[in-house]
Amino acid sequence: MDHAPLSAWPWENLGSYKYLLYGPFLARLIYSMIWEKTQNPSWCLHILLLCALRGLVHQLWYSYCNMLFITRNRWILRQGINFKQIDREWHWDNFIILQAFVAGMVLLSFPFLTNLPLWNTKGIICCMVLHMGISEPLYYWFHRLLHTQYFFSHYHSLHHASIVTQPFTAGLATFLEHLMMGVIIGIPTVGTWLFGYGSISLIYGYILVFDFLRCMGHSNVEIIPHALFQIFPFLKYFLYTPTYHCLHHTEMNTNFCLFMPLYDSIWKTINTKSWDLHKRTSSGKNERIADFVFLAHLVDVMATSHSPFFFRSLSSLKYSFKLFLLPMWPFLFVLMNFSWVVYKTFVAASYNLRGRLHQTWMVPRYGFQYFLPFAREGINKVIEEAILEADRMGVKVISLAALNKNESLNGGGTLYVNKHPNLRVRVVHGNTLTAAVILKEIPQNATQVFLTGATSKLGRAISLYLCRKKIFVLMLTQSSERFESIQREAPIDCQQFLVQVTKYQAAQYCKTWIIGKWCTPSEQSWAPPGTHFHQFVVPPILGFRRDCTYGKLAAMRLPEDVEGLGYCEYTMERGVLHACHAGGVVHLLQGWTHHEVGAIDVDQIDVAWTAALSHGFKPV
Numbered sequence: 001m002d003h004a005p006l007s008a009w010p011w012e013n014l015g016s017y018k019y020l021l022y023g024p025f026l027a028r029l030i031y032s033m034i035w036e037k038t039q040n041p042s043w044c045l046h047i048l049l050l051c052a053l054r055g056l057v058h059q060l061w062y063s064y065c066n067m068l069f070i071t072r073n074r075w076i077l078r079q080g081i082n083f084k085q086i087d088r089e090w091h092w093d094n095f096i097i098l099q100a101f102v103a104g105m106v107l108l109s110f111p112f113l114t115n116l117p118l119w120n121t122k123g124i125i126c127c128m129v130l131h132m133g134i135s136e137p138l139y140y141w142f143h144r145l146l147h148t149q150y151f152f153s154h155y156h157s158l159h160h161a162s163i164v165t166q167p168f169t170a171g172l173a174t175f176l177e178h179l180m181m182g183v184i185i186g187i188p189t190v191g192t193w194l195f196g197y198g199s200i201s202l203i204y205g206y207i208l209v210f211d212f213l214r215c216m217g218h219s220n221v222e223i224i225p226h227a228l229f230q231i232f233p234f235l236k237y238f239l240y241t242p243t244y245h246c247l248h249h250t251e252m253n254t255n256f257c258l259f260m261p262l263y264d265s266i267w268k269t270i271n272t273k274s275w276d277l278h279k280r281t282s283s284g285k286n287e288r289i290a291d292f293v294f295l296a297h298l299v300d301v302m303a304t305s306h307s308p309f310f311f312r313s314l315s316s317l318k319y320s321f322k323l324f325l326l327p328m329w330p331f332l333f334v335l336m337n338f339s340w341v342v343y344k345t346f347v348a349a350s351y352n353l354r355g356r357l358h359q360t361w362m363v364p365r366y367g368f369q370y371f372l373p374f375a376r377e378g379i380n381k382v383i384e385e386a387i388l389e390a391d392r393m394g395v396k397v398i399s400l401a402a403l404n405k406n407e408s409l410n411g412g413g414t415l416y417v418n419k420h421p422n423l424r425v426r427v428v429h430g431n432t433l434t435a436a437v438i439l440k441e442i443p444q445n446a447t448q449v450f451l452t453g454a455t456s457k458l459g460r461a462i463s464l465y466l467c468r469k470k471i472f473v474l475m476l477t478q479s480s481e482r483f484e485s486i487q488r489e490a491p492i493d494c495q496q497f498l499v500q501v502t503k504y505q506a507a508q509y510c511k512t513w514i515i516g517k518w519c520t521p522s523e524q525s526w527a528p529p530g531t532h533f534h535q536f537v538v539p540p541i542l543g544f545r546r547d548c549t550y551g552k553l554a555a556m557r558l559p560e561d562v563e564g565l566g567y568c569e570y571t572m573e574r575g576v577l578h579a580c581h582a583g584g585v586v587h588l589l590q591g592w593t594h595h596e597v598g599a600i601d602v603d604q605i606d607v608a609w610t611a612a613l614s615h616g617f618k619p620v
Contacts, residue, residue: 004154004155005176006174006175006176006179007154007155007174007175007176008174008175009091009094009098009174009175010175011094011097012091018091018094018097021097021101022048022051022097022100024104025044025047025048025100025104026044026048028042028044029042029044029045029048032044043104043107043114044104046200046203046204047100047103047104048100050100050203050204050207050208051096051097051100053204053208054096054207054208054211055093055096057208057211057212057215058092058093058167058168058170058171058211058215059311061167061212061215061216061219062166062167062168062309062312063309063310064219064221065166065167065219065220065221066308066309066312067309068309068346068347068348068349068350068359069346069347069348071221072287072288072347072350073284073285073286073287074221074222074223074281074282074284074286075220075221075281075286076220076221076222076242076243076246076277076281076286077163077164077220077246077250078288078357079163079164079352079563079564080164080350080351080352080563080564080565080566081164081166081564081566082563082564082565082566083316083565083566083574083575085161085162085164085166085566086312086313086316086566088158088161088162088172089162089166089168089169089171089172090313092168092169092170092171092172093171094171094175094178095171095173095178095181095182096171098175098178098179098182099178099182099185102182102186106186106190113193113198116193116198116199116200116203117199117200118199118200118201119199119200119201120197120198120199120202122197123192123197123198123199123202124202124205126188126191126192126195126197127188127189127191127192127202127206128188130187130188130191130192131187131188131206132260134187134188134191135184135185135187135188135258136257136258136259136260136262136263137263138183138184138187139184139257139258140256140257140258140263140264140267142180142184143256143257143258144256144269146177147252147253147256155173155174155176155177156173156174156177158172158173158174159172159173159177160249160252162249163249163250164220164564165217165218165219165220165245165246165249166218166219166220166312167215167218167219168218168312169218170211170214170215170217170218184258185206185207185210188206189202189203189206189207213240213259216242217240217241217242217244217245217259218242218245219242220242220246221242222241222242222243222278222281222282223242223282224239224241224242224278224282225282226275226278226279226282226283229275229278236261236275237260237261237262237265238260238261238262239259239260239261240255240257240259240260240261241274241278241282243274243277243278243281243282244261244271244274244278247271247273247274247277248271251271251273253269254269254270254271255269255270255271255274256269261274288357289357289393289394289395290350290357290358290359290393290395291356291357291358291395291396291397291588292356292357292358292359292395292396292397292398292399292584292585292588293358293359293360293361293386293390293395293397293398293399294358294359294360294361294398294399294401294581294584295345295361295363295383295386295387295398295399295400295401295404296348296360296361296362296363296401296402296404297362297363297365297366297367297370297401297402297403297404298336298339298362298363298364298365298366298367299366299367299570300366300367300368301329301332301333301336301366302321302325302329302332303319303570304332304335304336305322305325305328305332306319306568306570307348307362308348308349308566308567309348312566315566315567315568316566316567316568316574317568317574318568318570318571318572318573318574319568319570319571320571336366339364339365339366342364343364343378343381343382343385344364344382344385345361345362345363345364345382345385345386345389346361346362346364347359347360347361347362348360348361348362349567350564351562351563351564351565351566352562352563352564353558353559353561353562353563353585353589354561354589356588358585361386361390363379363382363383363386363404364382365379365382367403370403370406370409376409379409380409380410380415383400383404383410383416384415384416384419386398387416387420387423387425387427388420390425391420391423391424391425394424395425396425396426396588397425397426397428397584397585397587397588398425398426398427398428398584399428399429399430399580399581399583399584399585399587400413400427400428400429400430400580401578401580401581402538402578402580403538405429405431405580405597407456407457411597411598412429412431412457412597412598412599413427413428413429413595413596413597413598414597414598416597417595417597423595426587426592426593426594426595426596427595427596427597428583428584428587428595428596428597429580429583429596429597430579430580430581430582430583430584430587430596431457431458431461431580431583431596431600432461432583432596432600432601432604432605432608433556433579433580433582433583433586433608433609433612434458434536434554434578434579434580434583435458435461435462435465435600435605436579436605436606436608436609436612437554437555437556437579437609437619438458438462438514438534438536438554439462439465439466439605440609440619441534441551441619442466442471442512442514442534443512446471446512447471447472448471448472448473448474448510448512449466449471449472449473449474449510449512449513449514450474450476450501450506450507450510450512450513450514451463451473451474451475451476451513451514451516452476452513452514452515452516452517452519452537453476453515453516453517453536453537454473454475454476454477454483454486454516455475455477455479455482455483455486456516456517457599457600458516458536458600459475459516460486460489460599460600461599461600461602461605462514463475463486463490463498464486464489464490464602465602465605466497467490467494467495467497467498468490468491468494468602470494470497471497472497472499473497473498473499474499474501474506474507474510475498475499475500475501476501476502476503476504476506476507476517477500477502478502480500483498483500486498504523504526505526507526507527508526508527508528509528510527510528510531511527511528511530511531511532512531512532512534513527513531513532513533513534514534514535514536515533515534515535515536515537515541516535516536516537517537518537518541519533519537519541521542521544524541524544524545524548525545527545527548529547529548530547530548531545531548531549532548532549532550532551533548533549533550533551534551535550535551535552535553535554536553536554538553540552540553552571552620553571553578553579554578554579554580555572555576555577555578555579555582555620556576556577556579556582556612556617556618556619556620557575557576557577557617557618557619557620558575558576558577558582558585558616558617559615559616559617560616561616562575569581573620576620582612582617583596583608583612585615585617586608586611586612586615586617589611589615590611590615
């Protein structure tokens with residue numbers, strides 16, 4: 001989109017500091033409350049409250065649309081939202097600031113408009129007449145104008161850059177477009193005032209319903225049943241649907257109306273596919289079966305806010321604690337307690353890779369609950385039901401995340417495979433690739449490493465792999481029996497490279513530490529300066545040593561042809577997956593037919609690594 005007059009927003013360079021523009025309204029409100037002490041609420045209060053409610057309408061619509069466990073079978077376009085679109089729509093709420101200032105200037109210019117009753121029935125009728133008779137046709141022709149060559153290329157193409165719409169897309173437009181939109185909204189509200197029928201409830205009601213319908217049209221989820229139009233055929237000319245507006249974004253020379261298809265019908269720009277497509281999408285049979293499922297789980301109370309259907313701005317960035325989210329803690333805590341009674345996984349997110357749908361299913365259990373003895377049986381039951389449901393649906397691979405494959409819980413997935421030997425879905429823990437990622441990070445000139453969590457599934461595989469490379473592995477473990485069991489698995493001529501140690505002091509001269517068990521600051525103090533801490537412990541250890549470096553959890557970057565990815569996987573960067581998740585995807589892409597459960601096959605570590613690289617995965 002070329003730079004053109006009134007295309008850029010005046011506060012574009014302010015970034016998130018644009019919210020300081022609400023300061024004058026807040027200051028005026030405080031002044032009126034403290035010094036004027038009037039009985040009637042300040043008009044600034046109404047403007048600020050209305051702005052907050054408008055933002056809430058958009059947020060609630062977004063949350064609903066992205067609750068895939070409710071809406072995925074009524075999606076209209078299934079491509080998903082990527083990071084590019086999210087960044088483009090980041091400042092979707094600019095129009096709310098603009099219209100707040102317009103309202104402020106109108107009220108300052110005409111003070112008598114502030115003295116309005118709470119309710120006026122005639123005002124509702126008057127507002128509807130003005131909207132249907134003036135605002136609707138005015139928007140229609142303005143919209144037609146925006147689709148002419150000059151105005152589209154200089155202004156309206158920004159809005160149409162989002163083919164797959166979301167509620168926030170409704171606010172994505174240039175400054176000029178929203179100036180005109182302010183006129184379209186203002187005609188029914190100001191006009192009703194001028195006729196003497198204005199009321200406070202009318203202002204709130206009209207503007208919030210206006211935003212509600214705009215969000216609905218851009219939701220990409222069909223919520224209006226086709227049966228409604230069969231019973232009342234005339235309604236389809238007075239109320240558009242998400243499908244109707246979605247067609248405008250895919251076939252732009254049709255369906256120009258604001259909310260009423262009547263004007264498209266009058267001026268013959270209605271898309272002939274509108275009602276047939278609406279019938280199909282509203283049937284609730286538009287669900288696409290996933291080829292791959294990553295079975296994740298909730299982490300902790302605050303991390304729940306990182307779910308894709310909570311806040312798009314948060315889930316599209318790697319998770320970190322945000323102080324402004326603290327007021328949400330009680331709500332998230334209630335949600336955590338509610339999860340105890342939920343015994344079914346839910347679809348949390350999705351993306352597409354090479355024509356295949358990948359979904360993340362969430363086990364409704366938090367990290368600490370996996371360590372409660374009385375909760376394990378219930379957790380296993382939930383995981384088992386998820387695997388069986390995936391099998392019934394025709395999912396090809398289901399990959400277990402983190403605690404869902406805990407050895408003490410289910411033997412790394414062996415419990416389910418042994419119990420259900422005829423599973424068609426392949427159950428994968430993905431740790432073979434996790435081991436490969438960790439091992440490929442170790443310097444080639446390393447002669448010894450120090451390993452904690454040495455007898456775990458990953459620790460065993462790393463030890464056996466490194467000893468074959470003639471690298472001494474100082475395995476920290478108190479169990480001689482478990483150490484000797486692993487040592488016996490190594491080739492005879494390599495067993496000497498596995499060394500049992502029982503104290504951190506034994507690694508005081510080793511600069512390569514591989515951490516698979518939580519490590520305290522005092523334990524880290526034994527590492528010599530310049531040590532690099534590789535990690536596979538969850539959660540990762542904190543970096544206390546400034547003279548050392550700390551690696552992140554094993555991860556890989558998705559191939560560049562991934563589509564519809566608009567969320568970050570917990571603490572991972574954009575486009576990066578935990579290695580076990582990537583391992584499951586590689587399993588699918590390779591078409592492997594075996595289950596990957598239980599102990600890691602050391603001989604397959606290099607195979608998994610080579611396969612991942614061949615499919616476009618990259619080390620982080």
